[in-house]
Amino acid sequence: MTISVKMMRRPEPEKNSYLRATLSGMALTFRHLVNPAKVTLQYPEEEADLHARWRGTHRMEVHADGRPKCVACGLCPTVCPANCIRLVGGEDDQGNRYPVVYEIDEFRCIFCGMCQEVCPVEAIHVGRHFENAEYTRDRFVYDLDRLMEQDHPTTLLWDPSDPRSE
Amino acid sequence: MADTITLTIDGQEVSVPKGTTLLKAAEKVGKDVPHYCYHDGLSSPAMCRLCLVEVQGAPKPMPACVTQAMDGQVVSTESELALDMRRGVLEFYLVNHPLDCPICDMSGECHLQDYVHEEGRDHGRSREPKRVFGRDDFGGDVLFYGDRCVMCTRCVRFMNEVEQDQRLCVVERGNRSVIDTFFERGLEGTHWHDNIVDLCPVGALVSKDFLHKARAWDLDHTPSVCPSCSQGCNIELHTRDNLVQRLKPRENLEVNAFWMCDHGRLNYEWINHGERAEAPLVRDQGGVKAMGWKEALTLLVARLGDVEGTVKAVASPFASNEDLAALQALVESLGGGDIVYRMPRAEDEIVLKGFPTLARRRDLAPNGRGADLLGLRRVGGDDGTGGLEDVSAHAGVVIVLGDGLADQGADFASGAALRVHLGTRSGPAVATADFVLPITTFAEQEGTFTNHEGRVQRFWPALNAPGLARPAWLVLGALVAEGTGSETPRRADEAFARLVAAHDAFSGLSYDDIGTRGAVVNDTVPLSGD
Missing domain, CATH: 3.40.50.740 (Rossmann fold)
Structure with missing residues (x-):
């Protein structure tokens, strides 16, 4: 079998103008500039509209007096499939059970949201939030104070009007 | 043998010595009848009403912990009547028992939790406010959460019958009844009082030493022998994170029955001592x-x-x-x-x-x-x-x-x-x-x-x-x-x-x-x- 080779005819250098191609390219650019159906989000000036069930880094809810809502029941470290929550319970000066140590390793976390689902007092939440950049890795282990400082919106794991997805 | 009788429990025939209670006979065929007030090491007052079983021919359900088995008896622990009785009794317990499992140290090994999970209702129907007693320090190593108490009186009977030092009693009546100490005397000075923490089927009596320390399901249990004296009580080491968190007695009727002393129970910190010789x-x-x-x-x-x-x-x-x-x-x-x-x-x-x-x-x-x-x-x-x-x-x-x-x-x-x-x-x-x-x-x-x-x-x-x-x-x-x-x-x-x-x-x-x-x-x- 013989092999047929198609020879491409190329314009000779020096004898070719790129003007037409440039203009058609620019025309496309300007068309997009005024096109109402544009898709590019002007981040960071514009905020992304995250889905209600987006699951990002955690946040701990606090009582009005600033105490964490967590009662150190131990269900979240038990249910956590990635084993990323470290919890040591204790008793505060008012006799309430509270977390002496509560740490979440956000690198290890797989953002399944089961900690929020299992929490009996609605203390730990995953957040609708994605801006987590840090300069060092150790900043990704969020301790209790850090979790309580977070103020981003929390995730709706289910639609309250249809909790069983029926 | 004349002293052996045969009865039927849940369709299974079982032969037991005369005088055996229905609860023990049911255990022999592998049926665990829920119970609170009954304990192998204590007397049976039949007051928790949870072990009610249906006995054919009896006019009403019988408490399995005190009813002696009789020859030819037909017992069912899982009939509609028995289940209905238990569901009702459990619902009455939950009229006052708080649902504070997340902060309760007994959570995970609580009998009320287990029984309600197995046989109880999905949702409570009581709309009345629950009675509140708060927390009381009983002295020694024991804290008392009155709200959680189910009034099985195992603790009272342990102190009266086994330790034989009457320190606890039931005060008030009916809905308001509660376990209490005599004035400010408490359990201080007694040497076996931590056993009432083991006996308590719910989280009413908890150990101060173990308070909020670990969840029951996180602990690994290893059979061991208490090293604190030459009695050699059979114990379990409950460990987590390579540390001993608490000691619990292990049943051995020939050595320590179900008990161990507070001296041995609380003497475990030396096992966790961190400064150790690690290399030759x-x-x-x-x-x-x-x-x-x-x-x-x-x-x-x-x-x-x-x-x-x-x-x-x-x-x-x-x-x-x-x-x-x-x-x-x-x-x-x-x-x-x-x-x-x-x-x-x-x-x-x-x-x-x-x-x-x-x-x-x-x-x-x-x-x-x-x-x-x-x-x-x-x-x-x-x-x-x-x-x-x-x-x-x-x-x-x-x-x-x-x-x-x-x-x-x-x-x-x-x-x-x-x-x-x-x-x-x-x-x-x-x-x-x-x-x-x-x-x-x-x-x-x-x-x-x-x-x-x-x-x-x-x-x-x-x-x-x-x-x-x-x-x-x-x-x-x-x-x-x-x-x-x-x-x-x-x-x-x-x-x-x-x-x-x-x-x-x-x-x-x-x-x-x-x-x-x-x-x-x-x-x-x-x-x-x-």
């Missing part, structure tokens, strides 16, 4: 050097071969039978010598009046009897110190096993040609030894203790040993093997087999025979000091 340390002209086992033991065998003179050894009654026998084998292979041990002793025994064979014994170590049976000599005073003058003045080889030598100074046995120390921790008298070999505690190794009556009981490893620490029987066995050309024992049961072969008192015993219940030695050597 060898002293030569250049100072102390840490090295691996093989290197250290090779050096030690060479030194033992070089040194002239007899051997004197100090053992510890906290060491297992295997460890002590291995020490004895080593001393014998070096030409024989005196082995002594020191025993801390309490002023007097603390007997549990309702179960008088159980007491906190005077010897505050688990294996004094084992040491006596192996022919070790007890020296020193009742505080576990002194008595080592002739060992300290010895010029030959001095071997110390397990004894921390806390009362001895850095000049201990300074005249000895060779000093070998096998221990868990360092100290002034330990640091000057020629060889310091790290060994494990009883919680980190397998072995046996011999209790005061000569019962050999096994314990199992619950923790990982730190660093290079190894069981003493393995280290000593390797030294004996090196010296005599025999095999090193690889497992604890091999070490025990050697002990059995060498000592008549233990003959005929094996790990399989001992099992989890223990086995008594042949000899009855009187315990020294008694």
Whole structure:
């Protein structure tokens, strides 16, 4: 079998103008500039509209007096499939059970949201939030104070009007 | 046999001795009838009404814990009527029992939680406010959460019947009834009160020591033997994160029934002590050097071969039978010598009046009897110190096993040609030894203790040993093997087999025979000091 080779005819250098191609390219650019159906989000000036069930880094809810809502029941470290929550319970000066140590390793976390689902007092939440950049890795282990400082919106794991997805 | 009757429980025929209760008979066919007030070690008042079962021919459901089985009786524990009764009783319990499982220490091992989960309603129907009592300090190690109480009165009956020191009672009536102490007297000064924490089927009585420390489902349970006195109570070590979190009694009717004393229960922090000898340390002209086992033991065998003179050894009654026998084998292979041990002793025994064979014994170590049976000599005073003058003045080889030598100074046995120390921790008298070999505690190794009556009981490893620490029987066995050309024992049961072969008192015993219940030695050597 013989092999047929198609020879491409190329314009000779020096004898070719790129003007037409440039203009058609620019025309496309300007068309997009005024096109109402544009898709590019002007981040960071514009905020992304995250889905209600987006699951990002955690946040701990606090009582009005600033105490964490967590009662150190131990269900979240038990249910956590990635084993990323470290919890040591204790008793505060008012006799309430509270977390002496509560740490979440956000690198290890797989953002399944089961900690929020299992929490009996609605203390730990995953957040609708994605801006987590840090300069060092150790900043990704969020301790209790850090979790309580977070103020981003929390995730709706289910639609309250249809909790069983029926 | 005339004394045996046959009845039918849930369609299964079962033969039981006459006088057996329906609850026990049902247990025999594998049916666990829910119950609160009944406990094997206490009387049955039949007041929790949870063990109601349907008996054919009886006009109403019968409480299984007090109803004696009769010949030909047909009982069903899972009929519609029985289930309905239990569902109703459980619902009544939840009228007042708070749903504070997330902050309750009993959560995960709570009987109310289990029963309601299995047979109770999905949702409560009571709209009335629950009664609130708050928390009360009962003294000693016990906290009382009155709201959670289900009024089974096991705690009251334990104090009255078993400890026989009436400290608790039920005050008020009906819905308002609550367990209380007599004025401010509390449980302070009693020695067995932590057993009521075990007895409490819910989280009403909790241990202050264990408060909020760990969740029940996080704990690993390892059968063991209490090391705090020579009674040898069967216990479970509850561990998490390689630390002992609490001790719980393990049922053994021949030793401690269901109980253990507070002294033993709360004396576990030493097991978790962090500062441990972790690598073999060898002293030569250049100072102390840490090295691996093989290197250290090779050096030690060479030194033992070089040194002239007899051997004197100090053992510890906290060491297992295997460890002590291995020490004895080593001393014998070096030409024989005196082995002594020191025993801390309490002023007097603390007997549990309702179960008088159980007491906190005077010897505050688990294996004094084992040491006596192996022919070790007890020296020193009742505080576990002194008595080592002739060992300290010895010029030959001095071997110390397990004894921390806390009362001895850095000049201990300074005249000895060779000093070998096998221990868990360092100290002034330990640091000057020629060889310091790290060994494990009883919680980190397998072995046996011999209790005061000569019962050999096994314990199992619950923790990982730190660093290079190894069981003493393995280290000593390797030294004996090196010296005599025999095999090193690889497992604890091999070490025990050697002990059995060498000592008549233990003959005929094996790990399989001992099992989890223990086995008594042949000899009855009187315990020294008694």
